[in-house]
Amino acid sequence: MxxxxxxxxxxxxxxxxxxxxxxxxxxxxxxxxxxxxxxxxxxxxxxxxxxxxxxxxxxxxxxxxxxxxxxxxxxxxxxxxxxxxxxxxxxxxxxxxxxxxxxxxxxxxxxxxxxxxxxxxxxxxxxxxxxxxxxKAKPWYKQAPWWTWTVSAIQIVVFVVEFVKMGVLTGSPVQTKPSFNPMIGPSSYLLINMGGRFSPCMRPSDYAPDTVWPCPNSTSIDTDVCSLAELCGFGFNPEAPNQWWRFISAMFLHAGIIHIGFNLLLQIVLGGALERDIGIVKYMIVYWASGIGGFIMSGNYAGRGTVTVGASGALFGVIAIDLLDLLLNWQLYTRPLWNLLFIIIDIVISFVLGLLPGIDNFAHIGGFCVGILTGLILMRSPLSLRLKRPEDRRPHKKFDVVKLDMSKPLEHFKNRTVYWWLWWLVRLSAFATVIVYYVLLLRNFEENLDNCSWCKYLSCLPVNGWCDSGY
Structure with a gap:
């Protein structure tokens, strides 16, 4: 010592x-x-x-x-x-x-x-x-899904206006004549007049003459006395129909209590969780892109005389993001197979129901496709792809997540794996695909091209004339 x-x-x-x-x-x-x-x-x-x-x-x-x-x-x-x-x-x-x-x-x-x-x-x-x-958890008001709550509140207010206007025009807030609305809501004529996605109001159409249309207050099949301008409203010009904004306004309209009830349930539960997870800005982009993308596909392939309303396209984009998050972060889930099974069952059931009359499956399909593409663009990379090469890690560290130093931007690209570069190639490809999707379908819609004769069977069953209605 x-x-x-x-x-x-x-x-x-x-x-x-x-x-x-x-x-x-x-x-x-x-x-x-x-x-x-x-x-x-x-x-x-x-x-x-x-x-x-x-x-x-x-x-x-x-x-x-x-x-x-x-x-x-x-x-x-x-x-x-x-x-x-x-x-x-x-x-x-x-x-x-x-x-x-x-x-x-x-x-x-x-x-x-x-x-x-x-x-x-x-x-x-x-x-x-x-x-x-x-x-260090954030206070509740910083974690609240404000966009989900806001858009849900707007949709509820608009739905109340639908009921009030339907009651004023026909004497009943729910359509009962000439047929009962199974969704328990207003007539399709009223939905067109309030901004539903209806192709003749958005582009030139030869579907029917301008003088033969039902009025918003129609309660009988014999009251087809209104002009297309009266039916579409909002200063419609029959010489140059161009109410393109219906691709957006239709997201806030619903066909009835059942329709808005299911949509709000999915939107508040699943959409609210997704907004808290990815942030309000990314969620808004996914919501708008999927909703509008769904209606663009619907405008191209659904019946020309069919009116489409609802936020189903946007919500299918939310489901697509949920599926993408599961696949990209598989190891972070406790029971990923159960989650995957639940999502697949949900998608299959929704697709099958979309084959029934009154449900636009094209809005579902379009919203889901755009949701996958925007998710690939906006969502964070899988954690394993955000790591540097193994030699840069410490022995006892499980993860060494790279953070971008703006003073040295090129450092962010050093020592990256091949998989990291491939992932960014996938991101760029998804971005290009979204642009192509919008450009081609909008051009096809504007020129009123009918280049897919079998596509209608994605939204209907060829029984009892279901696939002939509106085409």
Whole structure:
């Protein structure tokens, strides 16, 4: 033992042996640079070890709890050597506490028992990270799905206006003549007059003469006495029909209580969760792009005399994002197969129901396709693709997520894997595909081209003349 009275272990000088005496301490790894150990070696030691001042004493560097970050460079006989910047999350928000190894079975005020294994400490760190995240959780108003709530409120208000206007025009808020609306809502004529997606109001059409149309207040098939301008409203010009905005306004209209009820349920539950997950801006882009994209496909392939309303296209875009998130982050889900099965069943049931009269399956298909494409563009890359090459990781770190330093933008592209570049190629391809989708379908709609004779069977069953209505 050392005779130096200032040496911290001098209090053990009357003992014959001490397990933590300098003679029993492990020597640093020969491969570790001496520059990492700037402090002088203790008496009796032939190598430099890291030390820190604690309560006026020099002690071997043993980190037990801190907000600081350290990196393991070598381990020998229970001693660990650290340097900064490794991302190791420790115990509390206080200053780093350093202490010498203690007797087996003892515990100082900021120490963890030396017998705790690595797995236990790692479990503790994981628990502390979760607890820290809970402490730093954002207030509710910053996590609330404001866009979902806002668009849902607008849709409810518009639906109330539909009922009121239908009651004023026909004496009943629900269509009962000439037939009952199974969705428990207004007539299709009223929906056209309020902004539903109706092709003759949006482009020149030879579907029917301008003088033979039902009025918004029609309750009989014999009241086809209104002009197309009266039916479409909003200053419609029959010489140049161009109410393109119906691709947007139709998202806020619904055919009845059942229709809006199911849509709001899915929108608030699934849409609200997605908005909290990806953020309001990305969610709004997905919602608008999918909803409008669904109506564009519907305008091309649905019956020319068919009116389409509802947010189903946008909601199928939300379902597509949910499916994409599951596939890209498969290992992060507890029961991914069950999640996948549930989504597939939901999609299949919705598609089958879309074959029934009164439901526009083209809006569903278009919204789903655009949702997949916008998801590939906007969603975060899978975590494994956001990592640098393996040689850049620390041995004990599970993930080394790369953050973009705007002062050195080119650093973001160094040491990337082939899969990372392929993923960005997929993103660019999805972006190009969305542009092509909109350009081609809008051009096809504007020129009133009918180049797909079999497409109508994606939205109807060829029984009882279902596929002849509106075409």
């Amino acid at each position: 050392s005779d130096d009275p200032d040496w911290p272990d001098s209090k053990f000088k009357d003992q014959n042996k001490h397990p933590d005496s300098p003679e029993t301490w492990p020597r640093p790894d020969p491969g570790v640079s001496a520059a990492k150990f700037p402090y002088p070696a203790p008496p009796g030691s032939s190598a430099s070890l890291p030390y820190s001042v604690y309560s006026g004493e020099q002690r071997p560097l043993r980190v037990f709890d801190s907000t600081s970050s350290f990196n393991v460079h070598g381990v020998g006989d229970g001693a660990e050597f650290y340097e900064t910047n490794d991302g190791l999350n420790l115990l509390n928000d206080s200053t780093t506490h350093l202490a010498a190894p203690s007797e087996a079975g003892t515990r100082e005020r900021d120490e963890i028992d030396e017998d705790d294994d690595v797995g236990t400490r790692r479990s503790h760190r994981s628990h502390r990270r979760r607890r820290s995240k809970r402490r």
